[in-house]
Amino acid sequence: MEQSYQFEEPGLLSAISVGIPGKRTFFLLMGEKEKWLRLWLEKEQLEALALAIDQFLLALYQELHLSPEETEGLSLSDDVPSGLPSAELEIDQISISFDQEKTSLDFLVHILGPQKIDDVIVNLRASLAQLKQLGEQARSVCAAGRPRCQLCGGPIDPAGHTCPKHN
Ligand SMILES: [Zn+2]
Numbered sequence: 001m002e003q004s005y006q007f008e009e010p011g012l013l014s015a016i017s018v019g020i021p022g023k024r025t026f027f028l029l030m031g032e033k034e035k036w037l038r039l040w041l042e043k044e045q046l047e048a049l050a051l052a053i054d055q056f057l058l059a060l061y062q063e064l065h066l067s068p069e070e071t072e073g074l075s076l077s078d079d080v081p082s083g084l085p086s087a088e089l090e091i092d093q094i095s096i097s098f099d100q101e102k103t104s105l106d107f108l109v110h111i112l113g114p115q116k117i118d119d120v121i122v123n124l125r126a127s128l129a130q131l132k133q134l135g136e137q138a139r140s141v142c143a144a145g146r147p148r149c150q151l152c153g154g155p156i157d158p159a160g161h162t163c164p165k166h167n
Pocket residue numbers: 149150151152153154161162163164165
């Protein structure tokens with residue numbers, strides 16, 4: 001089993017959720033057509049990633065004197081590739097950095113399964129536009145869940161909601 005994955009020119013990078021509201025699972029797809037990975041993560045991790053991307057880009061725009069419009073352009077396809085991924089992994093840690101005009105996403109992951117196998121590293125070089133698009137996708141995927149109760153902040157299921165703050 002390969003212990004690290006490196007994608008210099010990923011054609012695929014997207015945030016996806018599957019399942020019904022309240023029971024959704026979340027993952028990132030990344031890589032190339034012939035070799036791609038599915039990285040599972042918690043909704044909270046995906047929300048944190050969306051926020052981290054926002055803050056990262058904001059700081060970068062200021063540092064490089066860019067405007068957000070300048071990172072528009074290239075749009076990723078959100079087609080799910082056919083066939084099986086090269087690996088199913090679970091995300092432990094994500095970090096974002098920037099050098100030489102591209103962003104670098106580093107994922108510390110482990111192989112999905114009952115026993116936690118040694119850490120695996122996934123590194124992906126993404127353009128600013130790709131990173132921005134991933135952030136937007138992550139946010140909209142998270143927001144597409146159940147609506148929140150205005151009284152208690154709890155999620156409202158399609159079947160209804162018994163509010164602890166309402167009596
Ligand atoms: Zn409520």
